[in-house]
Amino acid sequence: MGRGKMVIQRIDNTTNRQVTFSKRRSGLLKKARELSILCDAQLGLIIFSTTGKLYEFATTNMESVIERYHHNTSDNNQPPPPAEDLKFWQREATKLRQQLEVLEERHRKVMGEELTDLSIRDLQSLENQLEASLKGVRMHKDLVLGDEIKNLKRKGSLIRQQNLDSHHKLDLVKQENSDLIFKLKGGYKVHQVYQQPQTSIRVQSEHYITPIHLQLSQTQPQPLNIDASPTTTTMNLGLILH
Incomplete structure (x- = not known):
């Protein structure tokens, strides 16, 4: 006798329904595995039983299959929204x-x-x-x-300090130039330290001295006047300053 055709509807008997689920589930997983091997297809199968138990099968990884599914069902491929969403x-x-x-x-x-x-x-x-x-x-x-204003004040303080530093450097350069000029003229610098009277403050000063060259005159001395008084007797000496 041939096998009778089974009516596709919900099985009321709990035991028969559980047995049928187990058999059909195994067959479905087997067919999915065969399809992936024979046709080199990437597929994923997810099954939830009436008790909430999960059964799944994926050729590579279920997450990659789901990600590929979401990528292919983007907004461009989605059907238009229903009328209620459109009204909203x-x-x-x-x-x-x-x-x-x-x-x-x-x-x-x-x-x-x-x-x-x-x-x-x-x-x-x-x-x-x-x-x-x-x-x-x-x-x-x-x-x-x-x-x-704070930024400008800070910049002004920096510029003022730079100016002071520049003036100090300029004074040092001027002092060095003065020293060189006196050295070239043959002069020398004299430092003097003296104490102010009736105080304990000591003051230091310095000044430059330029040598003075003296030369005797070549003219003959004048004869002495005997008649002149002793108090008015003078000697003529000529000094030539250079």
């Missing part, structure tokens, strides 16, 4: 459009436009908002200016 996004777009119109209207009023339809209370509220905004802007401006 339409409502969201309407709300955003209304909020944009309100913000544009507020911006025009803040800029001083379209104020004819405002009441006194609305104008006072707008004035308070502008004053608060102006106060915040001024506070931020003061902070920025304070930082800039």
